[in-house]
Every structure is written in structure tokens, then in C-alpha cells.
Amino acid sequence: MPGATRSVKILLTAAEAYPALERAFLAAKTEIWASFMIFDLSTRLRSDEGRAIGKTWFDLVVHTLNRGVALHISISDVDPIARAAMHRAACRHQRMFFAAAGVAEPGAKLHVRRLRHSAETGVLIRLLIWPYIMQKVFRTARWLNRQTPAIRQAALRDMEGAVRNLHVRKDGTVRPKFRALPRLFPSLHHQKLAVIDRKLLYIGGLDLDERRYDTPFHRRPGDETWHDVQLMIEGAVVAEAQAHLETFSDVIDGRIAPARTRRLLRTLSRPRRHSLWHFGPEPLVTEFYSAHGVLARRAKDLIYIETQYFRDPSLAKVLAEQARRKPSLKLILILPAAPDDVAFDGRRGLDARFGEAMQARALRILRGGFGARLFVGSPAQPRPALPDGRADPADRRDRHFGAPMVYVHAKVSVFDDFAAVVSSANLNGRSLRWDTEAGVYLNAPNDVLELRHRVMAHWLPPDTGPEAYDMQTALAFWKTHAWRNAARHPRDRQGYLLPHDFAAAEAFGRKPPILPGEFV
Template identity: 30%
Template sequence: MERLRQAGINARGRIGWETDGTRARLAFEAAVLDARHSLAASFASIDPACPLLSARARLFGASWADLLRHLLRRGVSVSIALDATAGAEAATALAAIAQAAEAGGLAGRLTVTRLSHPAARAEGGGWPFGLFPRGHRQALALVDDRQLFLSAAPTGARTGRSLFLSAEGPVVTEARRHLDGFAAFTAGVRPVPPAQRLLRTLCCPRPGLAGRITPHRLANEVETAHSMLLRRAQRLVYVETQSFDCLGLARHFAQRAAAAPQLGLILILPATAPPGRTWFDRLRQRQALALLTRAFGARLFIGLAPGGCANVTLFDAEAAVAGSADLGRRALRADTHAGLYLRRSDDIAGLRAALMRHWLPEAAGENFFDPVRAVSAWRDLAQENARSGASGPRSLLPGPRLRG
């Protein structure tokens, strides 16, 4: 991984992961309950009314709002940044908690900030690029500046498909620096420090006509890490993503397909497009998928997940990139996102098995996991699901038929 180190992507630190949304929320509740002095977070939005799951947390109330009140009474400082376009309702609910805390003599212990992306602008003008909103879409939290939790909003109501990351070590310092500075970075008033293990998407306003089309990129480390790790992939790349409409990244996949004739690709997309996708997004995704189809041919399986999917890419059993960013151009080049680089010692093989088993029947054989046979096995499974009318959030269906 010398090239990754030269690019500043350092594999130090300790990473954990959880693929079950319920277990992830239980783990986060436990960490928050153990907080001694601080909880700092940035989410697109959260739900303070979200029910608590653990018996221990429910000793202090029924919802996350109750848990936050408990933290404030214990003297824990809570700081939450929300995206201005998505977090209005949550900000109102949190403001009520802050006011109640202030009335109870706990002034200043809860800070809630709604942040507009400085490069955001009103849609319109008839330009397709006007349908290019920018926001702070990351999902990360720090407990006591000691533990980092990342990539899935832990206070959302969703308990199904998810990938939730936790980390300790030097990456926590990176995350603290990012949380403290991303508003200034995206405003263009403070330089962006180099990355090590935390991978970021950051942009700021660009003056003139060009700025009306694309912002100035400050960091596109999620895309860069994908491009670099692809060059090392030999057998199988496994991807789950909410979107795949970045043509630049699709070309990197296609180039690697030509250079590595044994490389297979399993790509899982949501069966229903996530909210906010435009006709332009759908057009670009179709173009990107057609590019992959031409490049990989029979070595490609595209599956549609009725229950949605995570945002994660695994390169053989050697490395992975996961976080809040999908593989769409908006997430990779415009919105604010944060992710992590994982290496073999983070149990990539175990993570891949856990992610794959989510979609597979209990009696799934070794052919579903073997890099040489996996693509055809997954294709056969999806086609059988379609023929038999299998339904449910874990029943993969065949992807769109595109001209190769």
C-alpha cells in the first residue's frame, strides 16, 4: 500500500464494523451512555423522537431526546451540526431541548447548528446542472474524543440494511479536526489538512460562471481511494451503493476491467431510487452502467435490492472504502461526506462474508463467495428470484439490461 501512504492515506488505528442496523444502534447507545464529557456529531438530519432500543438506555426515557437530556444533566456537552436543507425539523426539536436545559440551569451544554453549504445555490434557470444541490450529508459522531462512529445516522428509525463503522486511535484526531473545520473548509476560509485514514469529500464556492456549474473541489478522497485501490484489485470487487452515476469513476472501473481480465464485479443498487434523484442523475447512471457492461461483460453482475443497500466497496479481501458517500457524482464531488479506508487487518474477509450473506439463502454454497464463480452464481440467484416471484428486502433482483 505504498502508493496509498504516499497519497496520505494511512492505515493506522483500530476499526470495527457492524452490518445490522439494530445492533449498530445498540452499540451507539451504549457508547453514548458511557460518555464522560462530550458528544460531537454532524448529520444531514436526526430524529430526536427515535425510540431507544436498549433496556439500559430506556431507564432514562423512551427516545433519543430523553437520552440527550440525561447526558446534559450529567454534565456532558453535546454539539450537533445539521444540514440546513434536511435538518429543519430536527433542529426545532433539539432547540426545545436546549431551551429546557437552559431553564434548568444547564445553559450552553447543548449546541445545535444548522449549516448551509456555501457552494449551494438555488435550482432553476433551465440548466441540468441547476439540479445539483450541495449539502453536508456526512454522518459521524465522536464520543469523548475517543471513539468515532461513522456512516449511518444512529438515531434514525431505520434498523435494516446498514453498515456502521467505529474507530479508535489516530483517526479520531482526524475526525475531530474535520468536525471542527468542515464549515470553514467549505467556506474557503481555512486550508484543508491532509488525509490519513479519514476520507472526505469537500468543496467550496468557485467564482464566476464556472462556479454556477461546478464547485471548487477541496478533497475528493473517496473517489481517489477507489481509483487507487482498483489498480490493485485482481479477483473480485464487491460494491453496494445508493447511486452509481459518476462517469469518471465508471471509466476507472472500465480501465481496470481491461487491464485485469480475471477481475469480476458485483454491484448492488437499490431497487427504488433514493429521494432527490433527478432525471439527469438517472440518465448518468444508465450511462455509467452501460460503460461497466461493455467493459466487464459476463464478469459483471448488477443486482437490485428492494430493501436498499449500504455504501461500501471491497477490493478482493485486501481493502475497503465505506462511509456516508455513495458512488454518485454529487456525493463524490460536491456534498460533504466522510468515510474510512479499511485494510486486511480490519477483517475485510469477514466484512465481505457478512455483507454477502445478507442477500443469500441460508444454504448458499462456496460458489457465491469464490471470486472465480461468484458473479455467475449471483446472477443465477437473482434470475431465479425474478422467475419465482421472491420478494422481501433481502431478495436481490436482476439489474437493468444494458447493451454491452
């Protein structure tokens, strides 16, 4: 079978993934190519081997450069208006790489790019949403003006994209420029992968920073939990990933055509030639959407999915149609109880409400197609959010059935026991059609079985029997177990599994005019 000799290592949460990536950097002999949305060199080293050479990834990068290893790193830049904080972080992370090269010995081989997706929102759309754009610019200006002069100056240094929309006064404070129509860049490079010496691939949904560090036990405060899945892979897919890393920006900018792949899955989009009326880019490669449709049509018994967002109604319709055609087909879907910006940052704005509205619609479609053969779960820690027994406020989205939520960021889909997808792509329109995403298709039976068992077992008590994993009995077990947990006091719950709260997103969500579903 193709791919049967491939070596696959499954890494659950950063507690397993970060040390593995550190060891891969330490073992590299000639070159490393990587593309991440976030790669923060102030992140602490976790492996014993890493801590033997320093405290943070800054030390590890200097050590790697000093050994003569060439580093080719792409960091995702973003729209400086809609995502001002992320834009500032991207500039800072690139600057830290340059600083590491400066500390390293002469001749360091560092090639670091801060890449922003080149697609822009059309002029007419920008005119229509001008009040929304200016609201974002004003928010950035207010934040800057609240800072001390030194912090403001440092922030402006790392906000070159945002500065184009601001006027800096003589006293150092800022105000928005009113006569210019700001440019908008709605797409981003969302992938998270690295290739070491053209032999080893690290790929999945996990970026590198302290916020994303968590252990499989999820004993941190709720707003610091982060469940993710990465893979370490050897085999033919590594060459496909290497070619992708070397060419994806040229493909997006139209200089070359996308290569055909067998095991690497991608989302790639490009700027539209005539974009006056278009909000986003033209989809070019939509392999995650296609793969889910093809594999769902082949599935007979159980589809298991973990995703940060399920917001694409068209994909929901594809899955629901297969459920109507095949009475034996069941779906287990694991989602966070709420998006992180809503749960932890208290966002109540247009984009947050739009995202919840899109997910509520997609879940309604799934429920209509699968009926009782659908279980949607959301994990929470087995401890009360309020230890003194006080009532939990109903509007606290960071809590789920009285317990701190576990934030799900993994992007895993398993189809029966014959195929699986692990990637950076959420199941929303943005990841399926707009953003740059990368992942792998697994079809070796041992890989698929091990992945399905590990990700499912993660949410269940250690002594759970085989009925929780059997494709005929798993759905009933998961439903019963989740609702029993919900009826118990948080400290008496077994494992992390709870039912998803459909009503919360239905009540919170709002669908605005003009904006396409891919916006969220």
C-alpha cells in the same frame, strides 16, 4: 501493518447501529462531537440501557447533558427551495436540541449548529433556470396554503429560508415573491459521524430518525426498509475524525486549509470566487473518487460495492478501464431497484428522471468494460407484493420481480481482500465532488475479510457455502442464484438477491440541458 491494532465493529442496519450509538452516548465521560444530515430527537431508543433512562433520543440527550458531557452537534441545513421539507426538518431538529438543553439542569454544555453549505449557484444560471426555481417555490406555497392556520404558522416558523421567497398575506396564507431572484444552495453536508471522548468513532451512511430504522431481516413494508452500514472504530483514525469535525466548516469557507489524513476519507468543496456561470461549488478534496481509482487499479479479482446511487460516468470509466486491462477482474454491484423518491414518493419530475438517466449511462459503461464479469443485483423481500396473486403493475417501481423491494442505502466498497471503504458517500458526482462526506479506509486483513463476508452474507441464504464468497467463484454463484430466485414465486425465494432491472431506468431517465451531472 498500519492500522492493524485498530478495533472495528461492523453494524448492519439501524437495529445494530442505533443501540450501539445509544450505548456510546451513555458511556461518554467528557464530550461528544457529531455531524449528521438528520438527527431527530423524537427517534425511539432501542437499547435496554437507553430505555432504562427514557423513551426517545430527547431523553437520552437530556440525560447526557445532565451528566456534564459537552455535546457539539452539527445538523445539515439544505436549500430551502429545492428541499423545502428537509429544510423544515433541519430547523425543527435544531429546535429540539435547544429544548433538551432547556429541560436539562443549569449549565448544560450544548453547542448545536444548523449548517448550510455556503456555495451558491451563479446568477446567470439562476436566470436560465428561473422557471424551474419558481415551480419549486409555487409548490411550497401551495403546500402551506393547504394546511390549517395553526399548522401553517408552525411550518413557517421552521422554514426561515423559504420564507424569504414568500409573501405572507394578512390572512396567513402565502404567495411567491415574483420580483426577487431566489438564491440556490446546491450542496449539503451529507456526512454521518460522531466521536465520543476523542476515543471512539461512529461513521458510515446512517442518519438518525424513525424512517431509517430497519432490521437485518427487512420484514417491514417495502417503503420502510432501509439497509445501511455503520462502523464503530478505535485507533488513529479517531483523531483524524475529531479534527475534521472541528474544522470542516472553516475549510469549506476558506478560513483554513484541509488537513492531510491517512485513514479518514472526505469530500470537501468550497464556494467559487467567480460563480456567474457555475451551478455548483469548486471541488477541494475528492478522496473517495481518488481512493476508488487507486484501489481498483490494485484489485485483481473481485470488487464488491453496495451503494444507493451509481451515477458517475467518470468513475464508471475508471472501473471499466481496469476491467479491460485485467481479464480476471470481476465486479458485483448492489443497488436499490429504484431511487426512494421514485419508488416510494412517486416522483416523476426533472431531477428524478435526470438521476435515472445518469445511472443508466454509468451502468452502460460498466457493462461495456466488464461484460459477463459484471453482476448488478437489487434485493427484494422473499414475499409477494400482492398476496392474493393479482398481477403486479409494470410501472410500480417499489416492487421488484413481484416482491417489495429492500431499499439499499449502504455505501461500502471492498477490493479483493486487501482494502475497503465505508462512508456516507454515494458513487454519484454529488457525493464525489460537491457534498461534504466522510468515511474510513480499512486495510487490516481481518477487518476487510469480516466486512466483505458480513455484507455479502446479508443478502444470501443462511446455509450458503464458501463458493459465494470465494473471489474466483463468487460472481458465477451470485448470477446463478439471483436468476434462479427471479424465476421462483416470491415466497419460494432464498435470501433477498435478484438481478437489477436495467430497462426501467433506461425508459424513465431523461437528461435535461444545462444541469451538470453533480446535480443528482
